[in-house]
Amino acid sequence: MQAIVQRSYGPPDGLTLEEIERPAVGDDQVLIRIRAASLNAYDWHMLRGKPYLARLVGGLRKPKRQVPGVDLAGVIEAVGPNVTRLHPGDEVFGPSNGALAEYAAAGQANYALKPPTITFEEAAAVPMAATTALQGLRDHGRVEPGQKVLIVGASGGVGTFAVQIAKALGAEVTAVCSTGNVDAARLIGADRVVDYTREDLAAMGERHDLILVIAGDRRLSDYRRVLGPAGRLVFIGGATGGNWVGPLIAVLKPRLASLFRGQKMATMLAKNRAADLEFVAALMEAGKVTPVIDRRYPLAEAPEALRYLGAGHARGKIVITV
Numbered sequence: 001m002q003a004i005v006q007r008s009y010g011p012p013d014g015l016t017l018e019e020i021e022r023p024a025v026g027d028d029q030v031l032i033r034i035r036a037a038s039l040n041a042y043d044w045h046m047l048r049g050k051p052y053l054a055r056l057v058g059g060l061r062k063p064k065r066q067v068p069g070v071d072l073a074g075v076i077e078a079v080g081p082n083v084t085r086l087h088p089g090d091e092v093f094g095p096s097n098g099a100l101a102e103y104a105a106a107g108q109a110n111y112a113l114k115p116p117t118i119t120f121e122e123a124a125a126v127p128m129a130a131t132t133a134l135q136g137l138r139d140h141g142r143v144e145p146g147q148k149v150l151i152v153g154a155s156g157g158v159g160t161f162a163v164q165i166a167k168a169l170g171a172e173v174t175a176v177c178s179t180g181n182v183d184a185a186r187l188i189g190a191d192r193v194v195d196y197t198r199e200d201l202a203a204m205g206e207r208h209d210l211i212l213v214i215a216g217d218r219r220l221s222d223y224r225r226v227l228g229p230a231g232r233l234v235f236i237g238g239a240t241g242g243n244w245v246g247p248l249i250a251v252l253k254p255r256l257a258s259l260f261r262g263q264k265m266a267t268m269l270a271k272n273r274a275a276d277l278e279f280v281a282a283l284m285e286a287g288k289v290t291p292v293i294d295r296r297y298p299l300a301e302a303p304e305a306l307r308y309l310g311a312g313h314a315r316g317k318i319v320i321t322v
């Protein structure tokens with residue numbers, strides 16, 4: 001099969017399109033013929049091995065996994081002997097290592113059936129970004145209908161899902177993004193948009209019940225100023241802790257913030273759950289969520305796609321068609 005291969009940490013130029021063996025299917029696994037994959041900030045970190053802390057997971061001196069990519073949608077080609085939930089021919093979407101390839105083998109548990117009304121490209125855009133947004137709002141942010149939610153970093157992969165899911169859950173949403181994305185944020189449902197290049201977030205004056213910090217490295221005190229006295233602040237990403245810790249600094253910030261009374265701070269690492277994929281798929285079928293796809297690239301141009309993602313201003317998701 002054809003796959004994008006990564007043999008060392010570094011810039012996207014080091015990636016090559018190669019002919020490699022199809023992955024073997026384990027007893028509890030399914031083999032998926034991939035129709036589309038999508039990129040995440042995670043892929044950018046794993047490509048460069050930065051922050052260095054990422055190498056504890058990805059391999060200390062060189063990447064343990066040679067094929068990048070973690071989100072896909074495709075058709076089940078074969079199933080292991082213990083697989084009962086899914087069958088050859090099923091159209092599925094979910095997380096898998098090695099998504100930038102023609103085939104991937106993965107455990108059955110994390111996959112959801114792709115509704116026929118949703119394209120493979122739309123489904124591939126969902127797994128990491130949409131489940132992060134959903135879990136940030138619902139599980140960590142405990143959002144309730146009518147609450148005021150501020151989404152900082154509303155125009156990227158996670159943010160475009162967060163705005164739409166927050167609206168679907170009944171929240172009143174303020175999106176924070178740069179000038180070029182203001183109209184797009186309104187189009188996906190934001191009630192109010194703050195252009196961070198022109199307006200000072202800390203001077204907004206308005207208090208929110210929930211703030212999701214997805215991008216932008218502001219001081220904690222800036223966020224606390226626009227958070228209600230009993231509000232919740234959920235750190236998803238964006239903080240820059242340098243080459244060693246990188247965005248994982250976001251894990252440390254809430255520890256500090258727990259010293260404050262009233263306002264609650266949390267950090268999160270999204271979990272793979274088929275039930276959450278099904279939840280988002282139902283919102284998509286109901287017309288409440290539509291993945292925002294910024295650009296599409298063929299598999300051979302995945303290095304170019306990663307370079308674009310790495311520049312940090314994607315407008316929604318970047319999809320790789322296989």
Ligand SMILES: NC(=O)c1ccc[n+]([C@@H]2O[C@H](COP(=O)([O-])OP(=O)(O)OC[C@H]3O[C@@H](n4cnc5c(N)ncnc54)[C@H](OP(=O)(O)O)[C@@H]3O)[C@@H](O)[C@H]2O)c1
Binds near residue numbers: 157177217313
């Ligand atoms: N905790 C978790 O489980 C988890 C899961 C997934 C992702 N993440 C993290 O979440 C972050 C975002 O991921 P993503 O996939 O959405 O990335 P992405 O698609 O690359 O989007 C990044 C967005 O950040 C926005 N941005 C840049 N500077 C900003 C600023 N100062 N204020 C507000 N927005 C700003 C950009 O919008 P403009 O062009 O408008 O500036 C861009 O759209 C990453 O740090 C990633 O590591 C965490």
